[in-house]
Amino acid sequence: GAVVSQHPSRVICKSGTSVKIECRSLDFQATTMFWYRQFPKQSLMLMATSNEGSKATYEQGVEKDKFLINHASLTLSTLTVTSAHPEDSSFYICSARPAGYTFGSGTRLTVV
Amino acid sequence: AQSVTQPDIHITVSEGASLELRCNYSYGATPYLFWYVQSPGQGLQLLLKYFSGDTLVQGIKGFEAEFKRSQSSFNLRKPSVHWSDAAEYFCAVGAGSGNTPLVFGKGTRLSVIA
Numbered sequence: 001g002a003v004v005s006q007h008p009s010r011v012i013c014k015s016g017t018s019v020k021i022e023c024r025s026l027d028f029q030a031t032t033m034f035w036y037r038q039f040p041k042q043s044l045m046l047m048a049t050s051n052e053g054s055k056a057t058y059e060q061g062v063e064k065d066k067f068l069i070n071h072a073s074l075t076l077s078t079l080t081v082t083s084a085h086p087e088d089s090s091f092y093i094c095s096a097r098p099a100g101y102t103f104g105s106g107t108r109l110t111v112v
Numbered sequence: 113a114q115s116v117t118q119p120d121i122h123i124t125v126s127e128g129a130s131l132e133l134r135c136n137y138s139y140g141a142t143p144y145l146f147w148y149v150q151s152p153g154q155g156l157q158l159l160l161k162y163f164s165g166d167t168l169v170q171g172i173k174g175f176e177a178e179f180k181r182s183q184s185s186f187n188l189r190k191p192s193v194h195w196s197d198a199a200e201y202f203c204a205v206g207a208g209s210g211n212t213p214l215v216f217g218k219g220t221r222l223s224v225i226a
Contacts, residue, residue: 034213043202043218044156049211093155101146101206101214106155 002028004096006104013084013111021079021107023094029074030096035067038091047092050077084111114139114205116217124223125193133188133220135203145186146204146214147177156202162186163208173197198224 003026013019023033032051036044048064050056050071058064066088068080077096081088093106115138125131137143147159160171167179177188186203200221206214 032211044216046213046215049213051211095214097211098209100161101144101204103156103158108153 002026002096002099002102004030004094004102004104006094006107008107009105010108011110013109015085015111016083018080018082019084019109021081021092021094021109023077023079023096023104025075025096025099025102028096028099028102030077030099031074032097033069033071033077034095034097034101035069035077035079036093036095038093044093047079081109084109086111114143114212114215116203116205116215118201118203118217118220120220121218122221122223124225127195127224127226128192131188131190131193131197131222133201133203133222135186135188135217136184137186137203137205138184139205141207143186144206144208145177145179146206147171147175147186147188148202148204148216149173150200150202150219152199159188159201193222193224195224195226198222 005024035047038044047062048056048058050069052074056069071077089111094104096102117136145162148156159175160169162169162179169177200219202219203217204214
C-alpha cells in the first residue's frame, strides 16, 4: 500500500534555530500534501495545504514566514520551522493525496 | 465547511465491556469517514474507513463502525474492550478525491479499568 516516510521522528532544537521535517511518498506521487500540528492533549489541526510546484495555502492563524513549506517534487514535501521557540513544540504530521489520506508517522518537535 | 463532533471527551469502561464512541459529522457531499487511534506519544493508526457500500464497516483490532446518513453519524463500536485499547480516538471526515483535507474531531480519550 501507499507509504509516506516522515523524518525525523523526534527532534530537540535550541530556541532560535530552524528545523526541517521531510515527508516522502515512497510508492506513489503525492500531488497534494497536508501538514497538521497537534499540541499536547489536543486534536490535529490543519496548518497548510501544498500542491506540487505551487505555493502552499496556509490556514488562518498560521504564520507562513515561520512555517516554510516546500513541495518541489511529487515525492517530497518539507516543512521548515524557522526561528523555533518553545511554543512551537508540538507533534507535526503530514498527509498525502491522492493515495487516500496517507499519513506519515509524525515528528515530535521539542524546542528548548 | 466540513466538521466533526465527538461529544464525549473522556470515556471509562471496564475491561470486557462493550464500547461505543460517538461521532457526528457535517459535510456537504458524500463523506469519506475515518476512525484513528493514537496512543500516548505515538502517531496515528487507522482503525477503519468508509466511503461507500455496506454501511457497517469492519476494522482492525475488533472494531467496527456504522455509517448512518440520516443521523450524520459514524459511531465506533467494540463488543469487548481490552486494557490495551486505552488510547485517544479520533473521528475524521474528508472527500473521496481532490484537495479536501481531512478534518478531525477533538478526540475521545478511552480509559479501561479492571
